[in-house]
Amino acid sequence: MKVGFIGLGAMGRPMALHLHAAGQELHVWARRPQTCAGLPATVHATPAALGAACEVVFTIITSSADVEGVALGEDGLIHGMAPGSVLVDCSTIAPDVARRIAGRLAERGIAMLDAPVSGGEQGAIAATLAIMAGGDAAVLERVRPLLETLGQRIVHVGPNGAGQVAKACNQMIMVAAIEAVAEAMHLARAAGVDPAKVKQALAGGSAGSRVLEIMGQRMVDRDFAAGIEARLHHKDFGLVLAAARQSGVPVALTASVAQQLNALMALGFGKDDTSSLLRVLEAA
């Protein structure tokens, strides 16, 4: 199948290579052409040109505005993709923006899935991403074989936007858990107890979790190199809080964690791993 890919960063590049390895004909576009260097792919001059050449297009880019620009802007995908083709947006963006883009594409007969992922760069490389999809179930079935080359757990959450809502929930739970681990590690050290031993002791009990395992270890090792850059979680928390506000739903813990992320940004840790929340506590 002719598959387009836009967003060849830490996540997107390995994902594109998996699609190619599974036998798909890969087409790419990037804002900076050098990003496409060395990829086994046809390089296009615009998203519209890429869209015209592909049956399915994947995007994984940073902000709501960027996704909207690539999809609907001048030279955007909407101006090239044929009726019946599918856009699979794996970016993490606002649910209402995802719905708006889907609506505009639908007017041209182009289907869209919001399909944000969880699992980080490691998950992208290992093709073990969790994929949470919003959109028409039949469309998901059409592209499921492609998604299966990228991840293991593919869940149809609901209509357009539902995937982004699920991703927002994922970020709320995960980053709050990182903050909880950071506070526990910080307390252990302040009380004169070895954080590594505490982490080891907790791993077998009710507080055991993937976040404690991976992020707790980074905190013990004081290895704050990203992982996932904390600035992306900071961005995601802006989306979560906006969604909570739209629904009139109080999210006290999320709002509190968001302030720790603001402090993290102010302290200059935005390009480091989110385990740097420990360093925010140490700065107080």
Added chain:
Amino acid sequence: MKIGFIGLGIMGRPMALNLIKGGHQVSVWARRAESMQPLLDAGAVGAASPAAVAKGQDLVISMVADAPDVADVMRGVASAGNRGLVAVDMSTIAPAAARAIHAELAAAGVDFIDAPVSGGEVGAIAGSLAIMAGGSDAAFARAKPAFECMGKNIVHVGGPGAGQVTKAANQIVTGMGVLAVAEAMAFASKNGVDRGKVREALLGGFAYSKILENHGQRMLDRNFQPGFKSWMHEKDLNIVMQTAHELGLCLPGSAATAQMFNAMVGSGLGEEDSIAVLKLLESLSGQA
């Protein structure tokens, strides 16, 4: 002075009337034509658009709902081709939005001031608003006689955006202040102590504040009529939290307070005064 006025709602109408009382020649425009009538009756001239209301004026003032509305009407004002005009927005919007409008109008030769107010409808009618202004010295000097018709405590805080930064700071203090007084009331009652007596005792000490005095009394009276609607306070706290997010600024108290106001809007208390946060606290602790 010849003054154009845009936006004749609960706040804008009495503010414009006070300008007429102060002897200024006032032209008005409002989205809903019927809201112009009380001003026309008082001697104002009606205009057909924001651009028309800006033609030939010394000063144009807007008092509208939100940043996109301000940007819209100010674009109209700029299109009038009145170079040297001073335009004042007295709505509450994000500092970043005010700075963007300032830059856009500067290109059209219009000097923009952000001058949000505090004091509510009562202050607008009495001409006793607190006015916090951001913009150039020259523009502030031009606008000052108009400000003096509408307000009492008028402070030129700094350059473009500084007025909105001050208003956001005001909403941090009042938002947390209302929540603090409501929590003290809930605390007293849950302990079986008369909350009215607690308020009375605190008024003489270091916890004295206007909010304890005025909002506290309304909490005792269970008078939840606005005043200042909680959905508007929520909107203003959202400006605070958005700005904190953009700057990388840790505001844990404001964040917690903003979530309480978010819950108020979500649970149908949005149209009540912000002191209705007391009801939310009471229902959370089984005191309802």
